[in-house]
Amino acid sequence: MQQQAGIAEIFRTEWFGLVATLVRDIGDLGLTEDSAQDAFIEATVNWPTHGSPDRPGAWLLTTARRKAIDRVRRNARFAQRLPQLLEAVTVNGPETDAAPTGPLDEQLALLVGCCHPALAPESQVALTLRSVAGLSTAQIARAFLVSEATMTRRLTRAKTKIREARIPFVLPDLDALSDRLPAVCNVISSIFTEGHTSTDASSLIRGDLCDEAIWLAEVLTTLVPDDPEVAGLHALFLLTDARRATRVDDDGIPVLLADQDRARWDQRTIACGLSEITRAHALRRAGPFQLQAAIAALHATAPSFDQTDWRSVLRLYDVMLGWQPTAVLALNRAIAVRHVDGPIAALRAVDAIPEADDLRGDLDQYPYFHATRGELLAELHQSADSAAAFDRAIAVCSNTAERAHLERRRRAVGG
Numbered sequence: 001m002q003q004q005a006g007i008a009e010i011f012r013t014e015w016f017g018l019v020a021t022l023v024r025d026i027g028d029l030g031l032t033e034d035s036a037q038d039a040f041i042e043a044t045v046n047w048p049t050h051g052s053p054d055r056p057g058a059w060l061l062t063t064a065r066r067k068a069i070d071r072v073r074r075n076a077r078f079a080q081r082l083p084q085l086l087e088a089v090t091v092n093g094p095e096t097d098a099a100p101t102g103p104l105d106e107q108l109a110l111l112v113g114c115c116h117p118a119l120a121p122e123s124q125v126a127l128t129l130r131s132v133a134g135l136s137t138a139q140i141a142r143a144f145l146v147s148e149a150t151m152t153r154r155l156t157r158a159k160t161k162i163r164e165a166r167i168p169f170v171l172p173d174l175d176a177l178s179d180r181l182p183a184v185c186n187v188i189s190s191i192f193t194e195g196h197t198s199t200d201a202s203s204l205i206r207g208d209l210c211d212e213a214i215w216l217a218e219v220l221t222t223l224v225p226d227d228p229e230v231a232g233l234h235a236l237f238l239l240t241d242a243r244r245a246t247r248v249d250d251d252g253i254p255v256l257l258a259d260q261d262r263a264r265w266d267q268r269t270i271a272c273g274l275s276e277i278t279r280a281h282a283l284r285r286a287g288p289f290q291l292q293a294a295i296a297a298l299h300a301t302a303p304s305f306d307q308t309d310w311r312s313v314l315r316l317y318d319v320m321l322g323w324q325p326t327a328v329l330a331l332n333r334a335i336a337v338r339h340v341d342g343p344i345a346a347l348r349a350v351d352a353i354p355e356a357d358d359l360r361g362d363l364d365q366y367p368y369f370h371a372t373r374g375e376l377l378a379e380l381h382q383s384a385d386s387a388a389a390f391d392r393a394i395a396v397c398s399n400t401a402e403r404a405h406l407e408r409r410r411r412a413v414g415g
Helices: 002-026 029-050 056-073 078-092 104-114 121-132 137-144 148-164 174-196 207-223 228-241 267-282 288-301 310-323 327-341 343-355 367-379 383-396 400-413
Strands: none
Touching (some): 002 121, 029 056, 029 121, 029 148, 104 121, 121 137, 121 148, 121 174, 121 207, 174 207, 174 228, 207 228, 228 267, 228 288, 288 310, 310 327, 327 367, 343 367, 367 400
């Protein structure tokens, strides 16, 4: 059992660098992943009997290259790819103990390649989870709420498109990298969002996805240390995830921010997040993720919910709406309005969102929109309208835990 746990930890630390090195040598993402997986499978068989090698990364790289050659020999494109692979083995030596150190440019090339604009956004997220984070197809399928067979087809189509379009896994020039970084950040943010508030029917939080997104953001800060939005992304995740242990009760039902036990928030994680946002601000180039992180910092450092600096939160949302005029941000701003100007002003702001022409997104299927209206109407003693709003929120909510919370609130308002 201890040996298996050690292999699992090595998988987590070595997978990214191993795949990045192999895809540089092979040029085929599908073959790269299969060969890397073959190497880890052999490790689970070999290491418990013969012991772990002194340099497991080197062992895995050598084994994966051999597995790739074996696969190519069984493949109709043998003549095209084998010389390239043999050259890689020859250069590094057939028995090399040079571990795949995971050069930063190779890892960045893999991460950026998975977010190529020719791929659909959902394929970018899926490929990043598979190739960079090392999640299984079954795990990714659960995150997307689709069958494993559906996700297998989606990943296969994405890899086929990469191969046919000859999308390279090479470090782009500075201009191309600058253009692609927002997409990379958005992909990682999508992973964290699904983990933080899952569409999964059984639980509110997918801790595994939160952990993967935080790890990817940390890797990205290493790969691109001078980009303030990358630092802002990492800070946002840390400051938000520090509350994970208090976000649900013993029954798995969501606990609102106002009711969470702040003494149980992870202060070490908060400190790391504050350090990251300070580093981002020092680079003096603002962006949406930094603004979101700043709001998260105000919540994380407030002594209590009522003592939150809501005026600063509201100002930050006003700035953010200039960057990203979306309906969801406008809804979050309206919640801040409630704590600055009261429930009447907040309800006016909420009801104005669907009529705004400049906001992207339809909130009718968004349970938080109707739940927010329900809370404001309840505060204004409009029980019947509040109940109707909660009924609509329950109807469009896909998460069992959140639905239970909404049903509890619905019973409380009566109507």
